[in-house]
Amino acid sequence: MIIERLSREHRNIETLLTVLERELEVFDRGDRPDYEVIRAIISYFELYPEVYHHPQEDLVFAKLKRRDPAAAARVGNLALEHQKGSERLRRVAHAVDSVLADQDILRQNVDKVVRDFIESQRHHIMMEDRDFFPAALEALEPQDWTEIASASNGPEDPLFSEAAEETFDELRARILQLEQEAEDARK
Numbered sequence: 578m579i580i581e582r583l584s585r586e587h588r589n590i591e592t593l594l595t596v597l598e599r600e601l602e603v604f605d606r607g608d609r610p611d612y613e614v615i616r617a618i619i620s621y622f623e624l625y626p627e628v629y630h631h632p633q634e635d636l637v638f639a640k641l642k643r644r645d646p647a648a649a650a651r652v653g654n655l656a657l658e659h660q661k662g663s664e665r666l667r668r669v670a671h672a673v674d675s676v677l678a679d680q681d682i683l684r685q686n687v688d689k690v691v692r693d694f695i696e697s698q699r700h701h702i703m704m705e706d707r708d709f710f711p712a713a714l715e716a717l718e719p720q721d722w723t724e725i726a727s728a729s730n731g732p733e734d735p736l737f738s739e740a741a742e743e744t745f746d747e748l749r750a751r752i753l754q755l756e757q758e759a760e761d762a763r764k
């Protein structure tokens with residue numbers, strides 16, 4: 578159930594990465610991308626994985642370390658990877674802000690920073706889907722999942738609530754809607 582949800586979130590994240598890539602292509606050919614879409618995607622990544630997706634993965638990973646240290650070692654340093662992802666995202670936000678502020682910034686550099694973010698996110702998700710999630714499904718005991726669920730559904734943390742999840746669903750739907758409008762306008 579928890580892994581199902583995390584996998585579903587990976588598919589959602591991939592959808593947004595595809596949208597970001599499409600806007601980057603517009604930028605690369607010298608046209609003006611839809612910055613509202615780009616900013617919304619950055620905001621989504623600033624919030625969702627940081628407060629929601631990664632903390633859940635960290636809980637699962639901590640259990641995996643105890644149940645099957647060798648499998649956890651194969652996954653590697655998850656916390657560090659997540660941290661590097663945040664740094665890449667900050668570089669993306671900074672590059673986009675610079676473009677919008679009309680600062681002298683080479684288009685190639687913007688392309689490089691955004692592409693680096695997209696590619697490393699895809700790679701990270703692929704690794705988690707391939708190594709991390711199957712290992713967790715294999716090694717964790719039912720009581721582990723119960724503990725993770727209760728730790729991540731505590732009323733003390735409203736971010737883990739269903740309402741929060743709906744908010745993110747709506748946010749994604751809005752981004753996709755904006756992207757559709759931008760695509761239509763470019764036709």
Ligand SMILES: [Fe+2]
Nearest residue numbers: 630634702705
């Ligand atoms: Fe993930």
